[in-house]
Amino acid sequence: MKSSIRSYEPYLLSLLRIVSALVLFSYGTQKILKFPMSDGGPPPGSLPWIAGLFELVLGFLVLIGLKTRIAAFVLSGVMAFAYFLRHAPQGFYPAQNGGVAAILFCFIFLYLTAAGAGPLSVDAHHQQTKTP
Numbered sequence: 001m002k003s004s005i006r007s008y009e010p011y012l013l014s015l016l017r018i019v020s021a022l023v024l025f026s027y028g029t030q031k032i033l034k035f036p037m038s039d040g041g042p043p044p045g046s047l048p049w050i051a052g053l054f055e056l057v058l059g060f061l062v063l064i065g066l067k068t069r070i071a072a073f074v075l076s077g078v079m080a081f082a083y084f085l086r087h088a089p090q091g092f093y094p095a096q097n098g099g100v101a102a103i104l105f106c107f108i109f110l111y112l113t114a115a116g117a118g119p120l121s122v123d124a125h126h127q128q129t130k131t132p
Helices: 002-006 009-033 047-064 068-090 100-115 122-130
Strands: none
Touching: 009 047, 009 100, 047 068, 068 100
């Protein structure tokens, strides 16, 4: 049983990357593109707007699996920054300060920095085409 589950491991890595990036990307589309409709979003140039730009651009790169390690590393830092700047001052416990998503994103993207994009990605496709 263990060996049959292990055969899915690379594809589950890709699935984790895709779903996590899609959720983060949706935060960026809401802040920057105002889709889905939001209550106006943050003002351009503000810290939340800049975070939204990272979520939009780098979230898309991680979603398709292009330059995943670099994009995930930056996003991990953005999420840590967001947690300590926005959520931690509201209280110690993430469930009370609203920072659960920021913490989870931070560590998922940190993991993707080390693990890479997985086989269902542009990065993996580029690796296959470069191999002689």
